[in-house]
Amino acid sequence: xxxxxxxxxxxxxxxxxxxIVLNLANLVTIDKVAxxxxxxxxxxxxxxxxAEADEMVMLANALSINLGTxxxxxxxxxxxxxxxxxxxxxxVLDPVAVSAVPSRLKFAH
Numbered sequence: 001x002x003x004x005x006x007x008x009x010x011x012x013x014x015x016x017x018x019x020i021v022l023n024l025a026n027l028v029t030i031d032k033v034a035x036x037x038x039x040x041x042x043x044x045x046x047x048x049x050x051a052e053a054d055e056m057v058m059l060a061n062a063l064s065i066n067l068g069t070x071x072x073x074x075x076x077x078x079x080x081x082x083x084x085x086x087x088x089x090x091x092v093l094d095p096v097a098v099s100a101v102p103s104r105l106k107f108a109h
Contacts, residue, residue, distance in 0.1 A: 015041030019061035022047060024078060026068030026096060033064070048073075053080035067108060068096035075107060080083060 018045045024073055025033040037044035047056050050073070057063070063085055065078055085091060098108045 011047055018043055020045055020059060021062045022056050022060035023064045023066055024066060024074065024081060026066045028069060029066065033066070048077065050077040050080050053077055054084045057081055057084040064092045064094070066094040066096055067098055067104065070104060070107060
């Protein structure tokens with residue numbers, strides 16, 4: 001096994017800025033996502049409500065979207081968040097099981 005040294009400078013920069021990360025996490029991992037975002041020094045904010053998407057995107061410094069338990073309500077929120085996001089706002093897309101069935105893959109595109 002190859003051991004790699006961790007470069008802490010990036011994590012130190014995240015901790016210094018303490019960015020707010022809007023997370024649209026799947027229902028199975030909401031608490032783990034919040035814990036992971038906190039562990040690297042960012043501030044997680046979780047959301048499941050499409051009506052608050054525009055304001056949440058404006059508040060957030062970065063976005064994280066997980067497609068693991070996609071339903072129509074979540075799909076609406078994701079579309080709303082993506083419309084509100086600027087191209088300059090960092091975005092992480094986690095395409096969990098996106099190829100499991102054609103409808104998931106179609107939504108991801």
